[in-house]
Amino acid sequence: MRDHAIGYEDIAEAELVTRRGTFRAVAFRDPVDGNEHMALVRGEPGARDSALVRVHSECMTGDIFGATRCECGDQLGAALDAIVREGAGVLVYLRGHEGRGIGLVAKVRTHILQDEQGLDTVDSATALGLPVDVRDYGPAARVLRHLGIGPVRLMTNNPDKVGALEACGIEVAARVPLLVKASDDNVAYLTAKRDRLGHDLPQLDAFPGARLGEASGSA
Ligand SMILES: Nc1nc2c(ncn2[C@@H]2O[C@H](COP(=O)(O)OP(=O)(O)OP(=O)(O)O)[C@@H](O)[C@H]2O)c(=O)[nH]1
C-alpha cells in the first residue's frame, strides 16, 4: 500500500503492459471532484530534478475512436512515447474534461455547429451558452503530489495550461511542445486553437490554408 496521506479512499495500482511500453497504472478517485482518473507512471520520475509530465484531458472521440478532427489521440500516443524514451515520467489522464469541461454530449453539439454553421471550437461553445474552458486541474496536481513529483516539464502546446497547473500549486519548470502532424482533417481545429486560444502550434506555419485567420470559422 502506498501513502494515502492526502486522503484518497479509492486508489489502486498495478503494472500495465501496453503496446507503447510498460507503466505503473495508478487508478484513483479524486476526493474533491469524485471522478475516477488514471496516472500512468514510468520509472522513477520523482527522483529527477524535473519530471516529464503530460496532463491529458479526456477526449473519447479522439483518444478511443481515433477521430481525426482533433489531435488528442495522436498527442496521447506521442506523450507516452516521449515518457518511454526518457525512461521516466507521468501521464495523468483526466476524466470530466470532455469538451474542455462541458461534457461529451455538449461537445458533440459543438461539432454539429462546426459542421453545419462553420463556427469554430470557441464560438460553437459560446453559441450554446456554454463556457469555452472549465477544466479543473486539481486532480492532476493532487495525484502528482501524491506520487512525489516536484517540478515538472509539462508536455503541452497551451500556455494557459501551464498557468492553470501553477495555480494548483504545481511548479512548471518548462513547457515541452507536443506537436503532432497537421492534416486536412484537423487543420481547421488546430488553426482555431492557435488563433483563438493562443496555442503554440508552429507546425501549422508550413501547412497550406493555415495562415493566420484563413481557416477561422471552420472548426
Ligand atoms: N468544446 C469543445 N471541446 C473540444 C472540441 N474538440 C476537442 N475538445 C476537447 O478539448 C480537450 C483538449 O483540449 P485542447 O484545447 O485540444 O488542448 P489542451 O489540452 O488545452 O492543450 P494541449 O496540452 O496542447 O493538448 C479535450 O477534452 C477534448 O474533448 C470541440 O470542438 N469543442
Ligand SMILES: [Zn+2]
Ligand atoms: Zn479531441
